[in-house]
Amino acid sequence: MSQSSPGDTRLLPGDWHHVADELPPRGLCVEARVSLSKTRTLILNVTWLEADAAAVSWLNSTTGGPLHEGWRPVEWRYAARSDALVPSAAPAPKRA
Numbered sequence: 001m002s003q004s005s006p007g008d009t010r011l012l013p014g015d016w017h018h019v020a021d022e023l024p025p026r027g028l029c030v031e032a033r034v035s036l037s038k039t040r041t042l043i044l045n046v047t048w049l050e051a052d053a054a055a056v057s058w059l060n061s062t063t064g065g066p067l068h069e070g071w072r073p074v075e076w077r078y079a080a081r082s083d084a085l086v087p088s089a090a091p092a093p094k095r096a
Helices: none
Strands: 029-035 041-051 056-060 072-078
Touching (some): 041 072
Antiparallel strands (some): 029 072
């Protein structure tokens, strides 16, 4: 996990965030560490769609389909190839 200075709350591109503590921005493709079983995980591009009282909906960003039953993201980070900037880390716009 990338380290930032104490008191710095910016989300940096390489930082892993526990899904239980914080969900990624809705509709943004992120890299996630997905639990397949008690001992197996994989890193997969996923998109968080919505949450309701019963469940959280995730899509496999590669196929566009839902994650397999039993697969659940446990951590996420901004995708290295994502064009989306982290809002708090975005540079100020340049003036002409």
